[in-house]
Amino acid sequence: MSEQMRQRENLAAAANHPPTAAEIRHDPFAYLSYEHVIEERLCDLLEAIADALPDGVSPVCAKLAVDYLQSRFPGHIALENEIVFPVLKAARSVNLSLGHAIKQAMQEHAADEDTAAELAEALTAFVDDREAGDANVLGYMLRGFFEQRRRHIVWEESLLYPLARSNVEAAEVDGLGESILHYLMQSNRIVRVSG
Numbered sequence: 001m002s003e004q005m006r007q008r009e010n011l012a013a014a015a016n017h018p019p020t021a022a023e024i025r026h027d028p029f030a031y032l033s034y035e036h037v038i039e040e041r042l043c044d045l046l047e048a049i050a051d052a053l054p055d056g057v058s059p060v061c062a063k064l065a066v067d068y069l070q071s072r073f074p075g076h077i078a079l080e081n082e083i084v085f086p087v088l089k090a091a092r093s094v095n096l097s098l099g100h101a102i103k104q105a106m107q108e109h110a111a112d113e114d115t116a117a118e119l120a121e122a123l124t125a126f127v128d129d130r131e132a133g134d135a136n137v138l139g140y141m142l143r144g145f146f147e148q149r150r151r152h153i154v155w156e157e158s159l160l161y162p163l164a165r166s167n168v169e170a171a172e173v174d175g176l177g178e179s180i181l182h183y184l185m186q187s188n189r190i191v192r193v194s195g
């Protein structure tokens with residue numbers, strides 16, 4: 001099995017194990033970590049695609065990566081920007097460091113969303129018409145994107161969310177869990193109710 005196919009399977013396996021509604025109520029940040037794991041597997045897939053350039057890119061794997069870049073990726077950013085960050089900013093004990101961290105995260109989100117859209121377009125064009133795409137440019141775009149996103153996820157997991165956990169009170173964390181569940185149900189995302 002090629003490295004791209006192996007990473008494609010890893011991505012599907014990660015996506016198939018969302019936390020249950022009870023787990024999200026118990027720890028809302030568990031849902032964000034679940035989405036971060038999916039994105040880390042997407043980054044692994046993008047790296048395998050970059051390594052396969054110029055002639056070994058699997059169209060099936062590239063199309064799956066494009067699908068994630070166009071759906072799951074903006075979905076995660078929307079969840080953080082529209083649901084998680086407003087709840088954290090409204091917390092009674094929010095401090096300056098958390099406020100600054102959220103501002104930085106939102107700036108990175110805006111830049112990374114644009115890059116993801118451009119990357120999806122370039123990857124699609126490359127697969128559809130090999131002659132039309134420049135492999136060097138695509139490789140540069142792929143590596144720039146997955147390196148930035150890996151760094152962003154590590155920063156959120158090691159700084160932003162621990163800062164939020166230590167500043168936000170228990171009742172507000174409960175409210176965050178309910179807000180995430182409501183958002184997931186409204187956007188038709190799969191949530192296991194039990195087990």
Ligand SMILES: [Fe+2]
Pocket residue numbers: 077080105109152156
């Ligand atoms: Fe983020």
Ligand SMILES: [Fe+2]
Pocket residue numbers: 032036076080153156
């Ligand atoms: Fe995130």
